[in-house]
Amino acid sequence: MGAALEIRNLHASVEGSPILKGVNLTVRQGEVHALMGPNGSGKSTLANVLMGNPAYEVTAGQIIFDGEDILELEPDERSRKGLFLAFQYPVAIPGVTLANFLRAAINARRREENPEDKGISIPEFRRLLMEKMKYLEMNPDFAGRYLNDGFSGGEKKRAEILQMAVLQPKIAVLDETDSGLDIDALRIVASGVNRLAGPDLGVLVITHYKRILDYIKPQHIHIMMDGRIVESGGPELADQLEDSGYKPFFEKYGLVVTEE
Numbered sequence: 001m002g003a004a005l006e007i008r009n010l011h012a013s014v015e016g017s018p019i020l021k022g023v024n025l026t027v028r029q030g031e032v033h034a035l036m037g038p039n040g041s042g043k044s045t046l047a048n049v050l051m052g053n054p055a056y057e058v059t060a061g062q063i064i065f066d067g068e069d070i071l072e073l074e075p076d077e078r079s080r081k082g083l084f085l086a087f088q089y090p091v092a093i094p095g096v097t098l099a100n101f102l103r104a105a106i107n108a109r110r111r112e113e114n115p116e117d118k119g120i121s122i123p124e125f126r127r128l129l130m131e132k133m134k135y136l137e138m139n140p141d142f143a144g145r146y147l148n149d150g151f152s153g154g155e156k157k158r159a160e161i162l163q164m165a166v167l168q169p170k171i172a173v174l175d176e177t178d179s180g181l182d183i184d185a186l187r188i189v190a191s192g193v194n195r196l197a198g199p200d201l202g203v204l205v206i207t208h209y210k211r212i213l214d215y216i217k218p219q220h221i222h223i224m225m226d227g228r229i230v231e232s233g234g235p236e237l238a239d240q241l242e243d244s245g246y247k248p249f250f251e252k253y254g255l256v257v258t259e260e
Contacts, residue, residue: 002029003066003082003170005050005202010061012049018059019045021227029170029202034213034238037224038246043206044088046224047175051075051085066170079105080112084169086160088176092148098159099129099143102166109167132165136192154185161192171202178212190215210242226255 005027012020019042027033037043049056050063052075062069070078093101107119120128129143138158148156157177164172174193178186193216197203205216213221213235221237222229225246230253231237249255 002199003202004028004064005083005171005204006062006064007046007050008062008064010046010049010063011059012045013057013059014045014055019056019227020049022061023224023228025204025222025229027171027202027204030199031220032197032203032205032216032218033220033222034205034207034216034218035222035224035229036207036210036238036241039208041224042227043208043224044175045227047085047088047173047206050078050173051083052078076108079167079169080109082170084164084167084172086157086164086172086174086177088179090148090151090156090160092146092151094146094149096147097144098147098162099125101147102129102143102163105163105167129166132162135195136162136165137188138162152185153180154182154188157181157185157189158192161189161196165192165196169201171204172196173204173206175206176208177205178207178209186212187215210238213238223249225249225253 007023007025010020010023011018023046025033035043035046045056049058052073058071063071065078065081065083070081070083103120103125106125110117110119130140133140133143136158145151148159151159160177177189181189190212193203205212205218207213217235219234221233221235223231223237223241230249
């Protein structure tokens, strides 16, 4: 039985305003889930709360990861345990190359498992990085660029997928990874996710639109509205959204229709 991310009755607020209002969701290694919902439904708030962003206050509920309640853990501690977040808007870090950033992250994770670990050697790391970049069809020169500095939208998202490939998390949360991508960049990013998805990786794809689901095929789809998951099902739910939008769900659950 692999690791699981279990979200139990999760409530969270920002500056005193409740955003999450009782989220329940379980993602296991080997599964691909999609979380869909209109703007303002709480999707990105959920991603931030899962990784421990201090701007969000958890007021009730639990986040159980690999059998442990991680609510009190710092973001870096959650990451070292195998939880990964691909950001909607990745931050640029001038002066730090993507390769140096990834090597530091790998060494932090290794020291989590063994405090005496001396870290990955440069030759071993270079082999690992080149192997993953080839696997993701990325130019090796990419590793020498400063992290996200001057990157296009597509390059930023590909860098996030490369981080996921190198760090090999147990569960990855992709927060609107399709945001701002043209169709070619979307295909490349989705292809990377599909290559990495497997028995050792669970994926939660957070998205507003169905188009990324034409490339990444989740087994489970959840619809989030007004801070909670109102409906779960299979791929047919995404087709339903494509046909009719979110309006029928607003009406079904007695919610005020907002801009989609």
